[in-house]
Amino acid sequence: MKTIVLLAVLACLLCGCTKDYHKVKKADLSQAFIVNSSPTFQGYWYQGSDASYHYFTSKWKYGADKRFKINKTDLAVSRAATFGQQDSQVFLFEPEGVECEPFAKIGEMTIYTQKK
Numbered sequence: 001m002k003t004i005v006l007l008a009v010l011a012c013l014l015c016g017c018t019k020d021y022h023k024v025k026k027a028d029l030s031q032a033f034i035v036n037s038s039p040t041f042q043g044y045w046y047q048g049s050d051a052s053y054h055y056f057t058s059k060w061k062y063g064a065d066k067r068f069k070i071n072k073t074d075l076a077v078s079r080a081a082t083f084g085q086q087d088s089q090v091f092l093f094e095p096e097g098v099e100c101e102p103f104a105k106i107g108e109m110t111i112y113t114q115k116k
Contacts, residue, residue: 021055021069029106030077032056032068035092044090046103046113048083055083056090079106079113088113 001033001071018104024032032076040061047055053069054077058086060066078101091112 018096021053021067024068024070026071029070030109032070032104033090033092033109033111034108044089044092044111046077046081046086046088048086049077049080050083054080067106075104075106081115088116 020050036058039065042059042061045057045059047067048057049055049072051072053071055067055069058066058068090103090110091098092101094112099115100112101115102110103110
């Protein structure tokens, strides 16, 4: 019994519990990444991709982070990483002093990520 519980916990950790991610539809992409000036907002992070989705988290200093996923056919990214192996911040504007590259385009908006 202990082995089964251990395997279930490990499977959840390895999969990253992707069921916790809210699906963002193509029509709602422009609302997925919004400019937020709240001092408790820490930014958006790309968590990686699996066969079907790109996974993102909006992080907050206080309160729960918000997780969402976008169908890979709805958003092309410049450099996909395996889900759970990368945690890189994405920026809504190209920040000064940080060497960035375009990551994805949503309508007329380009989002950036730090160069690796």
